Amino acid sequence: SPEIEEFYVPELQEYFFDRSRSAFEQIMYYYQSAGIMCLPASVNPDIFVEELRFFKMDERVVKRFNAVGHITQGGAELPEEVFTFPIQRKIWLLLDEPNSSLPAKLIGYLDQIVIILAVIAQCAESLPNIRLATDDNMDLIGSISVGWMKDLLGWMEVCSIAWFTVIYVLRLFSCPSKLDFAKSPLNWLDI
Numbered sequence: 001s002p003e004i005e006e007f008y009v010p011e012l013q014e015y016f017f018d019r020s021r022s023a024f025e026q027i028m029y030y031y032q033s034a035g036i037m038c039l040p041a042s043v044n045p046d047i048f049v050e051e052l053r054f055f056k057m058d059e060r061v062v063k064r065f066n067a068v069g070h071i072t073q074g075g076a077e078l079p080e081e082v083f084t085f086p087i088q089r090k091i092w093l094l095l096d097e098p099n100s101s102l103p104a105k106l107i108g109y110l111d112q113i114v115i116i117l118a119v120i121a122q123c124a125e126s127l128p129n130i131r132l133a134t135d136d137n138m139d140l141i142g143s144i145s146v147g148w149m150k151d152l153l154g155w156m157e158v159c160s161i162a163w164f165t166v167i168y169v170l171r172l173f174s175c176p177s178k179l180d181f182a183k184s185p186l187n188w189l190d191i
Contacts, residue, residue, distance in 0.1 A: 023051035030061075037065065083176060091174035095167060111167065118160035121153045164190065 007015045017024075022040035026048075030037040039048055052062050083089045093101065098108035168190050175181040 088174040095171050114163050121156040125153050
């Protein structure tokens with residue numbers, strides 16, 4: 001075809017497309033996985049759409065990708081009818097699909113930060129100086145520094161448990177299928 005002739009390199013006897021490798025890998029995966037596509041983290045969404053059009057992806061695929069930022073389950077999006085309330089779909093995308101919007105991505109990052117802080121707090125609480133610290137076995141300076149640390153770690157634990165509980169309840173409320181949600185091993189781990 002004349003469109004691709006400009007990319008042919010006669011010396012190498014091959015075609016060379018100077019395009020985004022990450023985008024191409026995701027487009028190739030779309031075909032290999034029967035329709036699953038996500039925006040690569042290293043590729044701007046506008047450039048990714050440009051790559052989709054360059055590789056002659058069907059315009060319906062491009063439109064679906066533009067609508068939610070990804071395509072899953074064989075290209076089938078979750079239709080509005082699956083959700084009981086209109087807000088459910090928005091909450092579900094916000095909490096369960098980090099590539100669906102900037103706020104969803106920010107909540108995903110915040111969730112990761114809370115996880116890291118919770119792990120750090122658990123590890124720090126297991127340190128002998130903090131774990132064994134009581135009012136009886138510390139001098140004034142030790143009790144101030146360790147007591148402050150124990151209080152901080154306690155508050156970090158309370159805040160992280162509250163965060164995970166709110167996220168879990170919102171995901172449970174907004175999920176399209178309560179049965180599928182209950183059967184997922186990852187959701188059991190969240191409890």
